[in-house]
Amino acid sequence: MQIAIVGGGIVGLASAYYLSKRDVDVTVLEKGSLGSGSTDRANGGIRAHFSSPVSSKLSQRSIEVWESIETEFDTDIEFRRPGYLFMARTEETAERFRENVRKQEELGVESEFVSPERASEICPELHADRFLGGAYSPNDGIADPHLGLQAFSIAANEAGVDIRTGVEVTDITLDGNGSVTGVETSKGSIEVDTVVNAAGPWAAEIAEMAGLNVPVTPKRRKLVIVDPETPVPESTPFTIDADRSVHFRPEREGNVVAGGHFAEADPAQDPDDFEERVPLEWSAQVVEAASDTAGYFGPHSEIRRAWAGLYAVTPDHHPIIEETRPGFVNAIGFSGHGFMQSPATGQLVAELVVDGEATSIDISSLTSDRFEGGSPLSEGTVID
Ligand SMILES: Cc1cc2nc3c(=O)[nH]c(=O)nc-3n(C[C@H](O)[C@H](O)[C@H](O)COP(=O)(O)OP(=O)(O)OC[C@H]3O[C@@H](n4cnc5c(N)ncnc54)[C@H](O)[C@@H]3O)c2cc1C
Incomplete structure (x- = not known):
C-alpha cells in the first residue's frame, strides 16, 4: 500500500510515524522545510481541559505519548506541567x-x-x-513544538518513511469512481492508494485538488x-x-x-x-x-x-478527521490545538488508512458533513 502525506508539519509527521508501524509505504511531501507552516510558530500548549469531550479525548490520548516520548523516542521535548x-x-x-x-x-x-x-x-x-x-x-x-516535530520526523525516517522537502503537491488524480490514484508534484507524479491531507492552513487548497470543499x-x-x-x-x-x-x-x-x-x-x-x-x-x-x-x-x-x-x-473549532472520499483522508482544521493533539491524530489516521475505520477514539462527530445541516460541536475554552 502506497501512501502520500501532504504536509511536513506535526500532523503529517505524526501520521507518517504511526503509518510506518503498519507495514505500508509512506512518502511525506513538504513544499518548504519541515515545520515551516504553523508548527514552528505554535506556543506549545498541551492541555486535556476542554469543554468538548472529543477534544479532551484527543488530548488525553496524545498526552500519554507526550509523557512517554523521552523513553519511546529518546528525545527531550521539554515537556513541563x-x-x-x-x-x-x-x-x-x-x-x-x-x-x-x-x-x-x-x-x-x-x-x-x-x-x-x-x-x-x-x-x-x-x-x-x-x-x-x-x-x-x-x-x-x-512543550517545544519543534522538538516534538523532530522526534516524530527522526522516528519516521528511521522507520523507513521517505520524507521529501522542497516538493510541492500541485494536483491529485482520481479514477472514474472518484478514488485517489496519485499525486502530481513539482518533481513529477507519484502513484498512490491514499493521500493524507495534513496541509494545515493550506488544507482547503489540497482538498479542492480532490474535488472537495472543506470549511477550513x-x-x-x-x-x-x-x-x-x-x-x-x-x-x-x-x-x-x-x-x-x-x-x-x-x-x-x-x-x-x-x-x-x-x-x-x-x-x-x-x-x-x-x-x-x-x-x-x-x-x-x-x-x-x-x-x-x-x-x-x-x-x-x-x-x-x-x-x-x-x-x-473550522466553524466549530474542531478538526475534521475522516476519509472524505475513497483514498483521501483529511486531518485538518485544528485551530490552536494541532500540536497538542497530533499524536492521537497520527494514530487515528493510521487506523483510517489501514483498518478502514478509527477505533482508538470515537471520532464520528469529526466528519465534514457536520457542517451541512448536521450539528457542529462547541468549545468554550478557545484561546486566541
Ligand atoms: C500563534 C500560534 C500559536 C499556537 N499555539 C498552539 C498551542 O499552544 N498548542 C497547540 O496544540 N497548537 C497551537 N497552535 C496550532 C498549531 O500550530 C497547529 O494546529 C499545528 O501546527 C498544525 O500542524 P499541521 O501539521 O496540521 O500544519 P502545518 O504545521 O502548517 O504543516 C502543514 C505543512 O503543509 C505544507 N504544505 C502546504 N501545501 C503544500 C503542498 N501543496 N505541497 C506540499 N506541502 C504543502 C506546508 O508547507 C506546511 O509545512 C498555534 C498556532 C499558532 C499560529
Missing part, C-alpha cells in the same frame, strides 16, 4: 468554567474551580481582586516574548484572562510567551502571502492587558521578539 489557569472576570464566564470543571470529572481530567484567593496561590502575582474565580487543571502544560479558514494569530518587570517562575501556570482575551505562560529565564486577539476583524488569510511581521503596538497592547491580569508586567517590561502564524480554523 505547570498547569493551565483560566480566569473569569464575569459571572457568565465563571459559570461556564464551573460547568467545564464538572465535565472534566466525567472525562477523567483533573481540574478544580478555584476562588480568586486560591488562584493567587497558584499564580502569585495575579490581581485576584479583578476575578470571580477560575478553572485550574494542574497536569496540563507546555486560515486566521492570523500572534505571540510575543516579554521580559517582564518581575521574573515569572517556571512553575507559573499557562494563565488565560478569558474576558480580556490575553494569556501568558512561562518561558526560560523569567520571560513569558504572551498573546491575545483584540481586533474585531478577523479576516481569512492567504497562507502564501500574509503579514508575518507584528506591529509593536500589538505587543504593547498585550503587555498592557497582561498588566491588568498580573503584577509581573508594567511599563518597564521589555518586548523581546514577536511573530505571527496561522490557525487553520
Whole structure:
C-alpha cells in the first residue's frame, strides 16, 4: 500500500510515524522545510481541559505519548506541567468554567474551580481582586513544538518513511469512481492508494485538488516574548484572562510567551502571502492587558521578539478527521490545538488508512458533513 502525506508539519509527521508501524509505504511531501507552516510558530500548549469531550479525548490520548516520548523516542521535548489557569472576570464566564470543571470529572481530567484567593496561590502575582474565580487543571502544560516535530520526523525516517522537502503537491488524480490514484508534484507524479491531507492552513487548497470543499479558514494569530518587570517562575501556570482575551505562560529565564486577539476583524488569510511581521503596538497592547491580569508586567517590561502564524480554523473549532472520499483522508482544521493533539491524530489516521475505520477514539462527530445541516460541536475554552 502506497501512501502520500501532504504536509511536513506535526500532523503529517505524526501520521507518517504511526503509518510506518503498519507495514505500508509512506512518502511525506513538504513544499518548504519541515515545520515551516504553523508548527514552528505554535506556543506549545498541551492541555486535556476542554469543554468538548472529543477534544479532551484527543488530548488525553496524545498526552500519554507526550509523557512517554523521552523513553519511546529518546528525545527531550521539554515537556513541563505547570498547569493551565483560566480566569473569569464575569459571572457568565465563571459559570461556564464551573460547568467545564464538572465535565472534566466525567472525562477523567483533573481540574478544580478555584476562588480568586486560591488562584493567587497558584499564580502569585495575579490581581485576584479583578476575578470571580477560575478553572485550574494542574497536569496540563507546555512543550517545544519543534522538538516534538523532530522526534516524530527522526522516528519516521528511521522507520523507513521517505520524507521529501522542497516538493510541492500541485494536483491529485482520481479514477472514474472518484478514488485517489496519485499525486502530481513539482518533481513529477507519484502513484498512490491514499493521500493524507495534513496541509494545515493550506488544507482547503489540497482538498479542492480532490474535488472537495472543506470549511477550513486560515486566521492570523500572534505571540510575543516579554521580559517582564518581575521574573515569572517556571512553575507559573499557562494563565488565560478569558474576558480580556490575553494569556501568558512561562518561558526560560523569567520571560513569558504572551498573546491575545483584540481586533474585531478577523479576516481569512492567504497562507502564501500574509503579514508575518507584528506591529509593536500589538505587543504593547498585550503587555498592557497582561498588566491588568498580573503584577509581573508594567511599563518597564521589555518586548523581546514577536511573530505571527496561522490557525487553520473550522466553524466549530474542531478538526475534521475522516476519509472524505475513497483514498483521501483529511486531518485538518485544528485551530490552536494541532500540536497538542497530533499524536492521537497520527494514530487515528493510521487506523483510517489501514483498518478502514478509527477505533482508538470515537471520532464520528469529526466528519465534514457536520457542517451541512448536521450539528457542529462547541468549545468554550478557545484561546486566541
Ligand atoms: C500563534 C500560534 C500559536 C499556537 N499555539 C498552539 C498551542 O499552544 N498548542 C497547540 O496544540 N497548537 C497551537 N497552535 C496550532 C498549531 O500550530 C497547529 O494546529 C499545528 O501546527 C498544525 O500542524 P499541521 O501539521 O496540521 O500544519 P502545518 O504545521 O502548517 O504543516 C502543514 C505543512 O503543509 C505544507 N504544505 C502546504 N501545501 C503544500 C503542498 N501543496 N505541497 C506540499 N506541502 C504543502 C506546508 O508547507 C506546511 O509545512 C498555534 C498556532 C499558532 C499560529
